[in-house]
Amino acid sequence: MSNQPQHRRRGDSTRQRSGRHLYRFLADEVDARWVLIGLAILLAGLGEALLLALINLAAEGIYAGEERWLLALAFGGVFAASAAAQWLVLSRSSDAVEGAIAGIKIRVAEKLRRSSLRVVEAQGGIDAYAPLTRIGVISQGTVLLVLAAQALSVLAFVCIYLALLSPASLVAIVAILAVTLPVLGAGYEGTRSLLQRAAAVEGRFFHRFGELVSGFSDVVMDRRLSDGLLADLGRISRESLDAKLAATERHVRDINFASSMLSLLMFAVMFAVPLTLGQDGGMSHELATAVLFLFGPVGELAAAIPVLGRFDAAVSDLYALEARLDHASAAADDLPPAVGPRGFERIELAGVGFHYDLADAAIGEASLGDKQTAFAVGPLDLTLRRGELVFIVGGNGSGKSTLLKLLTGLYRPAAGRVLLDGKAIADDARPAYRTLFATVFTDFHLFERLHGQPDVDPAAVNERLAELGLAGKTRYTAGGFTDLALSTGQRKRIALLAALGKERPILVLDELAADQDPPFRRRFYEEMLPALKEQGLTLVCVTHDDHYFHVADRVLRMRDGRLLEQGHGGSPGDGA
Numbered sequence: 001m002s003n004q005p006q007h008r009r010r011g012d013s014t015r016q017r018s019g020r021h022l023y024r025f026l027a028d029e030v031d032a033r034w035v036l037i038g039l040a041i042l043l044a045g046l047g048e049a050l051l052l053a054l055i056n057l058a059a060e061g062i063y064a065g066e067e068r069w070l071l072a073l074a075f076g077g078v079f080a081a082s083a084a085a086q087w088l089v090l091s092r093s094s095d096a097v098e099g100a101i102a103g104i105k106i107r108v109a110e111k112l113r114r115s116s117l118r119v120v121e122a123q124g125g126i127d128a129y130a131p132l133t134r135i136g137v138i139s140q141g142t143v144l145l146v147l148a149a150q151a152l153s154v155l156a157f158v159c160i161y162l163a164l165l166s167p168a169s170l171v172a173i174v175a176i177l178a179v180t181l182p183v184l185g186a187g188y189e190g191t192r193s194l195l196q197r198a199a200a201v202e203g204r205f206f207h208r209f210g211e212l213v214s215g216f217s218d219v220v221m222d223r224r225l226s227d228g229l230l231a232d233l234g235r236i237s238r239e240s241l242d243a244k245l246a247a248t249e250r251h252v253r254d255i256n257f258a259s260s261m262l263s264l265l266m267f268a269v270m271f272a273v274p275l276t277l278g279q280d281g282g283m284s285h286e287l288a289t290a291v292l293f294l295f296g297p298v299g300e301l302a303a304a305i306p307v308l309g310r311f312d313a314a315v316s317d318l319y320a321l322e323a324r325l326d327h328a329s330a331a332a333d334d335l336p337p338a339v340g341p342r343g344f345e346r347i348e349l350a351g352v353g354f355h356y357d358l359a360d361a362a363i364g365e366a367s368l369g370d371k372q373t374a375f376a377v378g379p380l381d382l383t384l385r386r387g388e389l390v391f392i393v394g395g396n397g398s399g400k401s402t403l404l405k406l407l408t409g410l411y412r413p414a415a416g417r418v419l420l421d422g423k424a425i426a427d428d429a430r431p432a433y434r435t436l437f438a439t440v441f442t443d444f445h446l447f448e449r450l451h452g453q454p455d456v457d458p459a460a461v462n463e464r465l466a467e468l469g470l471a472g473k474t475r476y477t478a479g480g481f482t483d484l485a486l487s488t489g490q491r492k493r494i495a496l497l498a499a500l501g502k503e504r505p506i507l508v509l510d511e512l513a514a515d516q517d518p519p520f521r522r523r524f525y526e527e528m529l530p531a532l533k534e535q536g537l538t539l540v541c542v543t544h545d546d547h548y549f550h551v552a553d554r555v556l557r558m559r560d561g562r563l564l565e566q567g568h569g570g571s572p573g574d575g576a
């Protein structure tokens, strides 16, 4: 079982109320001195309220000469302290959040590498990891979040100041804020979910947009296809626009509401309270300045709503992704060791069965109910001996690649056993077992550099590239391959080079020769494979090249997920 590192945050947070994600992110992920930041926020708020009081004192016009200088000095001092506090809050919190984001990115990559091939296949393409790309929203949101906290602090201190000026006004202020803040809170909730929906739709847009790029040759050749694709893009875009417009409308309504409530507050403090209590209004200009001072922080709070909503949605999507990966890695094998077993005599598949279940792939709760078997292989019985050259043949979709993934330990058998030299491979031994194999599957990926081989001599790699007919096409340097935009056949040759560089005892090649030109194909079957066998490698190759079956020691045929009886070189199992 996986021994992945434990984190303070657990992956089960996806169903929590919105806002909680934000809180958990700050509390659990961000390594900041919150007490210090909190004190600085309070200081900044207090500073604003003091500035207000000083402005009011100066406006009274009764201080002159030395006293006015003192007021000016006090203003300067408070302003400097308040600005320093704000600088401290913003720089410390931004640094801490950036640090947390950098850590999260690596943590998600670590969780992904600990999940299984089936899960990664089932997640689909890179779109599934889009929450990781939206993490930048968190950086942008941090400043606004801090400013919103500071606005709350200013609000509190200005209210205290107002209370000191006119205790009766405090009642009106508290009543109005008691209505305004929860309404803004509810507005935040709604805006957040609308923005989250818009982000999800945006993800679908980019998926479809990706099809426009990857299928471009069809797009320019087929008007009906390109019209259909564009219509689809337009529909998705409108859906995203609708969600965004709804969010904006709600936000504008919130801002409107907040400013109306402030006007009401002004009315209450300037008219309702004095008229009701029969006050003479001598304090009114100070009260008016104080109420006007509230406009800034309340406006900042209202303006922060959509950004905080995006921040919250981004964190919540990220945690949902992590929860899926946590779920997957809990059931996945450990990481393989850097160096595994080197030698073996025989590998056996004994009654091995496997099926592609939608539920196997289910890493969220949603799909657990749709258990369906898409394709099943087995029971498979096969013995592979050291030094053999085995071909696997069969029609499209007969299960050849699935067999290779079972043989190499990439898939966990649902039935039967895989035995290494007579000993069944237990789950905890499978990662080490996998290191026996170097593979080139049909959906291989060419890494830009030979990761994990830091000491590789570029000159030696370039020599091998030349042997594979790729001199002048690409070169290997300390920075990696200079060019990988090559033909499919050429890319496959590089994949072969990379696989051989791993120096594993078994080489598994899935239709490697399929895209090669006839001279290279002949060289591959008649010279390279025999030479590799001569060097002691065990080779398992999926092929459709019946011209070269004679090269193999054995040819096995797959049909409908079953291995037919084994034949010898030149005579595949069912006599085809």
Ligand SMILES: Nc1ncnc2c1ncn2[C@@H]1O[C@H](COP(=O)(O)OP(=O)(O)OP(=O)(O)O)[C@@H](O)[C@H]1O
Pocket (backbone or CB within 6 Å): 121, 356, 374, 375, 394, 395, 396, 397, 398, 399, 400, 401, 402, 403, 442, 558
């Ligand atoms: N990742 C997957 N998820 C779900 N089903 C899959 C997946 N990969 C393959 N299958 C199913 O398994 C069947 C066998 O696929 P497999 O790739 O093993 O066949 P193959 O013999 O290698 O075919 P080909 O010659 O076309 O490469 C396919 O028909 C497909 O329905």
